Ligand SMILES: NC(=O)C1=CN([C@@H]2O[C@H](COP(=O)(O)OP(=O)(O)OC[C@H]3O[C@@H](n4cnc5c(N)ncnc54)[C@H](OP(=O)(O)O)[C@@H]3O)[C@@H](O)[C@H]2O)C=CC1
């Protein structure tokens with residue numbers, strides 16, 4: 332048996348800082364195949380309550396990239412992709428329909444593709460990856476996932492994935508680990524998968540800028556975020572007025588797992604009898620502070636690089652030094668002044 336760790340289990344250890352200011356450090360990242368160059372290493376999750384064209388444009392303007400979800404008719408998917416002013420990834424699954432989706436999106440000009448399934452270390456994903464690479468050619472950037480092991484990452488790399496999405500069961504609206512007993516705590520999944528000669532994306536469970544710095548330090552070249560932006564203005568879906576227990580009105584938006592029963596009901600006419608939900612649907616507060624959320628991420632990343640004595644994310648990765656902490660260490664890390 333091996334121990335596995337996630338964000339709250341560790342802290343990064345500070346190193347000598349050469350830099351006069353946090354303004355000097357470079358937050359840009361180019362993936363290892365040279366096909367994706369971002370000013371900030373942030374992708375937004377391909378979920379129907381996170382990324383359509385408004386979110387892709389918002390995060391694209393900040394220097395990151397949006398990953399449009401795939402849970403819609405092909406023509407809607409094409410229209411949403413075409414409505415994006417900034418480059419965005421499009422997503423496909425592994426069914427026969429998804430080849431038609433990929434073809435239509437390619438014809439609409441897409442060249443960043445995400446093969447998106449729950450368990451990508453799987454024969455049907457390998458077959459899809461080969462077919463999609465044949466269809467798109469070697470210039471297209473293909474991201475595939477999710478996996479949580481080196482073997483899974485290596486499998487996808489060997490079948491021509493350019494970027495590999497890592498994280499099983501760690502997302503904020505996921506119940507995979509509870510429903511199936513499977514998963515790997517995220518920092519261990521990232522560290523093991525990052526041994527592969529491709530860039531990886533840390534996906535799921537990121538709640539704060541410090542988690543992003545930890546994910547990058549442990550070997551992710553990019554992060555994918557859902558809950559950090561859930562409820563914000565650029566997310567799809569209506570703002571809903573709800574009454575709290577004390578009678579006060581609050582504004583909320585929905586945030587839901589793509590394997591939740593709500594998603595199955597909406598897109599597949601209900602849950603098939605051989606499956607169960609592996610995600611939940613929650614109300615999150617409506618917020619108009621998406622600018623502040625991203626500014627906080629970039630500020631935390633710049634500061635994190637200088638605590639690590641690094642001018643770039645790759646230097647941060649080379650200098651990784653971390654310690655495991657106790658519950659007392661964790662509670663000391665949180666603001667704890669009491670009145
Ligand atoms: N990162 C994570 O931990 C997870 C993410 N998700 C997200 O939820 C969405 C739906 O995912 P997914 O259920 O893969 O999508 P789909 O149902 O679209 O596709 C999955 C395909 O793989 C087959 N399959 C075989 N074994 C499994 C398995 N253990 N889990 C899932 N599929 C299996 C399914 O067949 P059949 O239906 O006949 O079994 C189906 O054909 C995606 O956006 C995904 O990223 C979902 C769960 C975990």
Ligand SMILES: Nc1nc2c(ncn2[C@@H]2O[C@H](COP(=O)(O)O)[C@@H](O)[C@H]2O)c(=O)[nH]1
Pocket residue numbers: 376377378477498499500501502503504505506507508534535536537555556557558559587588589590591609610611
């Ligand atoms: N196990 C499940 N994972 C899911 C589901 N829907 C999405 N996801 C994954 O979560 C992340 C977002 O995580 P967050 O912590 O940033 O909110 C997303 O990118 C998917 O990989 C689901 O239904 N079940």
